[in-house]
Amino acid sequence: MTRLRTELPGPRSLELAARRSGAVASGVGSTLPLYIESAEDGLLVDVDGNRLIDLGSGIAVTSVGNPAPAVAEAVHEQIDRFSHTCFMITPYEGYVEVCEQLNELAPGDHAKKTALFNSGAEAVENAVKIARHATGRTAVVVFDHAYHGRTNLTMALTSKNMPYKQGFGPFAPEVYRVPMSYPYRDGGLTGPEAAARAIDLVEKQVGADNVACVLIEPIQGEGGFVVPADGFLGALSAWCAEKGALLVADEIQTGFCRTGSWFASDHEGLVPDLVTTAKGIAGGLPLAAVTGRAELMDAVHVGGLGGTYGGNPVACAAALGALRTMREKDLSGAARAIENTVLPRLRALAEKTDLIGDVRGRGAMLAVEFTEPTPDVAGRVAKACHAAGVVVLTCGTYGNVIRLLPPLVIPDDLLAEGLDILEQAILGVTK
Numbered sequence: 001m002t003r004l005r006t007e008l009p010g011p012r013s014l015e016l017a018a019r020r021s022g023a024v025a026s027g028v029g030s031t032l033p034l035y036i037e038s039a040e041d042g043l044l045v046d047v048d049g050n051r052l053i054d055l056g057s058g059i060a061v062t063s064v065g066n067p068a069p070a071v072a073e074a075v076h077e078q079i080d081r082f083s084h085t086c087f088m089i090t091p092y093e094g095y096v097e098v099c100e101q102l103n104e105l106a107p108g109d110h111a112k113k114t115a116l117f118n119s120g121a122e123a124v125e126n127a128v129k130i131a132r133h134a135t136g137r138t139a140v141v142v143f144d145h146a147y148h149g150r151t152n153l154t155m156a157l158t159s160k161n162m163p164y165k166q167g168f169g170p171f172a173p174e175v176y177r178v179p180m181s182y183p184y185r186d187g188g189l190t191g192p193e194a195a196a197r198a199i200d201l202v203e204k205q206v207g208a209d210n211v212a213c214v215l216i217e218p219i220q221g222e223g224g225f226v227v228p229a230d231g232f233l234g235a236l237s238a239w240c241a242e243k244g245a246l247l248v249a250d251e252i253q254t255g256f257c258r259t260g261s262w263f264a265s266d267h268e269g270l271v272p273d274l275v276t277t278a279k280g281i282a283g284g285l286p287l288a289a290v291t292g293r294a295e296l297m298d299a300v301h302v303g304g305l306g307g308t309y310g311g312n313p314v315a316c317a318a319a320l321g322a323l324r325t326m327r328e329k330d331l332s333g334a335a336r337a338i339e340n341t342v343l344p345r346l347r348a349l350a351e352k353t354d355l356i357g358d359v360r361g362r363g364a365m366l367a368v369e370f371t372e373p374t375p376d377v378a379g380r381v382a383k384a385c386h387a388a389g390v391v392v393l394t395c396g397t398y399g400n401v402i403r404l405l406p407p408l409v410i411p412d413d414l415l416a417e418g419l420d421i422l423e424q425a426i427l428g429v430t431k
């Protein structure tokens with residue numbers, strides 16, 4: 001059976017697009033105009049019966065499958081008992097259990113505590129609240145190419161103007177941006193050299209004593225799957241420890257087995273003071289967390305953290321199902337196996353075309369960066385993949401990166417077919 005039954009978009013998707021244009025604010029975009037009716041591991045089935053190969057996982061969310069049986073079961077079981085009480089009014093066990101598991105899994109052997117929220121941006125906002133409260137300082141150091149969300153504070157923390165910030169200011173103050181370690185584009189600085197460059201700016205322009213936290217994605221997501229040079233994160237961490245600033249790792253895109261380990265920090269032995277998580281945590285339900293050193297998490301007065309829906313019982317049940325699936329199916333191992341399949345293919349492809357400047361990533365978070373710092377080639381490659389029914393996403397400050405975030409449970413044949421199509425799309429574009 002061929003995967004595509006109609007031209008894309010098919011007639012039912014076109015009908016829905018017409019309805020959408022009358023009802024949905026146009027500021028909310030969609031990468032593909034295909035309306036989804038159901039999903040399986042590695043496949044999205046649209047309303048016209050087209051079966052799309054999913055190499056995006058809804059931006060690194062459905063790592064455990066879509067839906068993973070353990071998630072679906074846990075959600076059904078929970079929703080039949082109760083849907084909400086608000087943990088700040090009358091608590092329930094699922095919230096506590098998720099926090100216990102996150103405390104266990106997050107990097108470091110120290111005592112940890114966790115608070116739950118709804119979205120990644122909300123987790124980042126709360127990590128900054130906690131860091132400021134615990135240190136009594138205000139400055140937040142962030143990096144070029146960083147992405148931390150779309151709320152007011154997280155827009156300020158995010159680097160790229162279009163589409164995230166344009167016209168939405170004024171932005172929150174006390175945010176200071178320094179250069180990232182970006183091996184492909186920073187002239188081959190070593191990790192420690194790149195860290196020294198960032199630290200020098202902070203010391204001169206901000207003052208070490210004013211820094212509440214250094215906030216960093218251990219591998220940048222929206223900014224282009226930038227893997228910093230070895231030693232960069234460690235040097236930042238050592239500087240933070242020496243100066244009394246907190247190191248906050250934003251693991252919202254990299255967390256939960258995505259990079260071949262529970263967290264990307266693990267690869268470098270990085271032990272952040274606070275970790276933000278979301279996305280892959282709950283198999284598609286909205287849930288996010290800040291996990292950190294117990295004494296920092298407990299520095300905030302009672303009632304200072306929370307929200308109506310944060311740690312909703314259905315989302316917590318889903319997270320427990322998702323975490324069980326990650327353990328039972330060894331999804332970190334699955335991510336490493338994906339890396340072992342995909343990276344050699346992408347590297348071989350880079351030998352065949354001078355359009356590709358860099359191939360990088362870890363686990364099932366892999367990317368191709370085109371040499372030209374414009375969205376042109378990546379946009380055309382993505383379009384060709386979409387036309388062939390393969391969901392790939394672009395990213396990067398220059399919009400010139402194709403990123404792959406397949407579900408960690410994707411069957412081998414689907415992954416191989418998706419890669420064949422990506423390869424043809426790249427070899428088919430001309431400068």
Ligand SMILES: Cc1ncc(COP(=O)(O)O)c(C=O)c1O
Pocket residue numbers: 059119120121122124147148149150217221222250251252253278279
């Ligand atoms: C590293 C990182 N931080 C924060 C966010 C914001 O998460 P959310 O979209 O759930 O608010 C994202 C989302 O892409 C992200 O990748």
